[in-house]
Amino acid sequence: MSSTTSPGQPGSTSTSNSTTSMPAVTTPGDTSTLGTSTPSSSSTGPSSASGSNSGSSSSSGSAGSAGSAGGCSTLPLCDDFESDTAGMAPDSTLWHVFMGCNPNATNAATMGGLTVGIDNSQAHSGSNSLRIVGGDSCGYYAITTAAFASGGQLGSQLYTRFYARFSGAGTADAAATQNHNGFLSMYSGSTPGSDPSFFTNYTQSSSTSGQLRLGFQGGVVVWNNIINGKDATLPDIDTAGEMQSVSPGAGPWDCYEFHIDQTNGHIEFWFNGTAVPGASWDGTSTQGVSDQWSTQGPQSLQIQSFGLGWLHINDAETAWYDDVALAGSRIGCN
Secondary structure (H helix, E strand, O other), rough: OOOOOOOOOOOOOOOOOOOOOOOOOOOOOOOOOOOOOOOOOOOOOOOOOOOOOOOOOOOOOOOOOOOOOOOOOOOOOOEEEOOOOOOOOOOOOOOOEOOOOOOOOOOEEOOOOEEEEEEEOOOOEEEEEEEEEOOOOOEEEOOOOOOOOOOOOOEEEEEEEEEEEEOOOOOOOOOHHHOOOEEHHHHHOOOOOOOOOOOOOOOOOOOOOOOEEEEEEEEEEEEEEEEOOEEEEOOOHHHHHHHHHOOOHHHHHHHEEEEEEEEOEEEEEEEEEOOHHHHOOOOOOOOOOOOOHHOOOOOOEEOOEEEEEOOOOOOOOEEEEEEEEEOOOOOOOO
8 A cells, every 4th residue: 555644753652482494684783693592481361471482383364364373363363474475575465564754665675575574584483473674763564454444353452462572682782672662553543444544644643543652761661652642651761660661681582462441541561471560551650650651641542553563763673573463352472
């Protein structure tokens, strides 16, 4: 889809064992080759997290159809990227490639593949993953809207699960996860993803619409609300808040999960199966942790999309994603 848009808002964040079938690539900002370390993680809830390769993984070419992607084949979205071709863009019936501030720009070839494309040098399960290289201040993303479409399976309770690794995490070049950058974007508003203007206006904010982002700031994972022109973070960029969040370790695939209650904006967040209080919100303000979110966070949401990529505020890095799932109840890491 061709579209035009205006630059994003300066200063806002959106804030393993790898299966190696070809030599690992050197990525922007990465001075070393990513290794194959296994993270240790505790877990709570219905399933335990694992940074290890889960073995075989079937393909998933459409929302809620074929594919295991960590046992999620019946869910509204389940994609392990195994049905895609390495070096090509992800399935266009499921994912829209959004090239940030210049959305009409070519999804250019780079590092043996595409800027936003399928890579077989790293994978959490199977052979393939989604890779995004570089980014800009509006964000390079692969965005799906299918599961949010009218008549879709997702309701007011949104649960997500995906695995991610970043080129700078825990290495000598830790800028990716230490500085102000982002990796996930969801658009909330009344305009559905099927509307011709959806991606044209994707970076715009109004009194009732805009992006809810997830990224890094202060060395930890943070939420960033830019709906209604706001620029609030959760947790607060404060020592107390940062201590309540989490930062990716060196090399492994990490499992990210969250639940958003769209009726009241409440959030539950888990990292490798363990609850993260600083990235969660139950409506109670805690000094130094959620002061800002209590007054400037979203009171309710109408999410229309889910996008994974890289928002380059401070650093151009490379991100990989695998085993992505959306549902109406907790999926868990497996």
